Amino acid sequence: MTPAAQVSAAIEILAELAERRRPAADAIKDWGLSHRFAGSKDRASISSLVFDALRKRASAAFLMGSDAPRAVVVGALRESRGLSVEEIAALFSGEGHAPAPLTDEERERLAAATLEGAPAHILGDYPEWLAERFAAAFGAAAAEEGRALAARAPIDLRANILKASREDALRRLAHLSPEPTPLSPLGLRIAPPTKGRGPALTAESAYVKGLVEPQDEGSQLAALLCAAEPGEQVLDLCAGGGGKTLALAGQMHNRGQIYAFDDDGRRLTPIYPRLERAGARNVQVRAPRGKADVLADLEARCGLVLIDAPCTGTGTWRRHPDAKWRLAPGALEERIAEQQELLDKAPRFVKAGGRVVYVTCSLLIDENEAQIARFLEGHADFSAVPAEEAAAKAGLPELTQFSSPHGAGFRLTPLTAGTDGFYVCVLKRG
Template sequence: MTPAAHVSAAIEILDDLAQRRRPAAEALKDWGASHRFAGSKDRAAIASLVFDALRKAASAAWIMGADTPRARMLGALREARGMDAAAIAALCTGERHAPPPLTDDERVRLETATLDGAPDHVRGDYPEWLAERFAAAFGDRAAEEGAALAARAPVDLRVNILKGSREQALAKLSHLNPQSTPLSPIGLRIDAGQGRGPALSAETAYVKGFVEPQDEASQLASLLCAAAPGEQVLDLCAGGGGKALALAGQMHNKGQLYAYDADGRRLMPIHERLERAGARNIQVRQPKGQADVLADIEGRCDLVLIDAPCTGTGTWRRHPDAKWRLAPGALELRLKEQAALLEQAVRFVKIGGRLAYVTCSLLRDENEEQVAAFLAGHSEFAAMSGDEAAVKAGLPELARFASPHGAGLRFSPATSGTDGFYVCVMRRGCRGWV
């Protein structure tokens, strides 16, 4: 396939997404199944174009003066890829599966249109219904934060310290030119460029458990929990086990970590990952009907981690289609789930123990406001300051990411170069303790 044909295919897939509002990965898979002539490199190039158009959907539509799949694709070629009008016109010839030629209006817009005067949600490429919430979280930096969320994310890996050091992992992956992450002491970063990044499943370092894919902010969230060898730890929303594996490393396989998730299906990948990582202190507790599978650890945990279900606004660099599928009703549902999980967690935290609340959201509703509501109803808990949490984790430099809106720390692409994450660690004392 030619580059022009790639653009035509991307427009076709964007049209499918506009009509059916489904995950981009599904639409790309279906397109590939019905176009068998497209090779793996062709499919990768088309996927890259689709995701660029989704990242820049609002600003591209503004530039082109139309919100159609073609307009978003043409605008994204300029906004995401830096192509000028002549280069874009060269792709749009109408010949051999190329898109139809540019209209006079399209050419003029590509040559002269700017984002001057565009509202923040357009310049930041996020849904208009979130404009007030982004303003509440970021003030006059809302567009800047949104634009950072619309950029491509690097490939971040967490070094499994149960298997070796970061220096050893750097050596094992030297052919990929990894760099040490600037904030996490156990992270590696690989620049994916315009592509999808390396195929980790073919890397010996991954297959043998030396590294795991995990964004640097997610690594920092695990490190801020400050899990120590010998502790009793509950991961209440373990899912596939990413943070549980990170905590097991911090505990050096000493103590006990219980991995639980209310949806037992989400736990299925964890078993293979445990074996690959060499994590031996994790017990997987799957739901069993009405049975209380966590009754034996009530009031015994030094640390309970809630990696809460959320809107995922902090991960839009990796899932740009998700921001356009997110609806207000989803936020309301997540807020209820988060509040319920915080109440559930109280049962397991011992006096003197810690409750860590983590989201990959940047919205105050899901973060500082959720924690404030919990603390208002539980005087036996108090939030650690950003300074205290960072020092306890052995990462005092993270104190600069203390939230300006209340308890906890917040990370974002624009401030920390990571995905957007929120972390709040609370300590439990006797009722009435502060």
């Protein structure tokens, strides 16, 4: 396929997404299945165009004076790719499978339109209904935080210390030019590709043999702030695919016990091969069994209960730019209710002197500091561990700089920390 034909395909996929609220990856996959002439490199290029357009959907539409898929792609080629008017016009020649030629108005807007005077949600490329919440969280920096969330994310890996040191992993993956992450002592970072896909990590022997696991540096830091110790009894209450469970197993050097639970057993499915690959032997998976209380024996026994809470995922928009446009107010309300339920459930399993660590990949106060304030009002036997103390306990005193200005806990963002957006709060009983 020619680059112009790839642009046409991207416009077609965006049009389908405008009609149906669904993940962009699913729409791209379906397009590929119905256009089998497109090779893997073509599909990668088309995917890159679609996601670049979604990253800049609001600002591109503002520039072009239209939110039609064609207009968004045209504007994004300028804003995301930095193409000139003539370079864009060459892709819109109308010849063969290329899109129709640029109109005079499109050329004029590409040449002269700016974002001057645009509101913060346009400058930051996030939904207008979240404007007040972003302003509450970030103040005057809301647009800048949004722009950071609209950038491409690096590829972060965590060295699995059950099998290798970070230095070993860096050597094994030297051909991918990884760098040590600046905050996590276990992380490796591979720069994001300017377009197309990144390296096929699952084909790397370091991954196959369990020396590394894909994990954003922010997620690594959240696990490290748990300060899990060898010999502890730990309950991962929302284990899902097991990312943080695996990180905790490494911290504990396979000593003690981690109970990995999720109220949706289907989400636990990926954890089994991951545990085997990582060599994690101190993890017991507790899948739900109908109405049976599969955690009854853990009551008041755990030194650590981790709540990696379901959330809106606003902190992951660098990796899932389509998710911000699919997010609806009703989903926020549902996540808040689920978070409250989990926070109220966790104390049952915490022994005296134990702790709950609450984590989200959201940047909204509603899901973070407000939830902790509500929890503390109803649980007088718990207190929030000060950020300085929690960071020191984890051996990462530099994380104190990320203490939340809105209450207890830590806030990590792409702008301030170079990570995905995360909130972490350590709560201690007694």
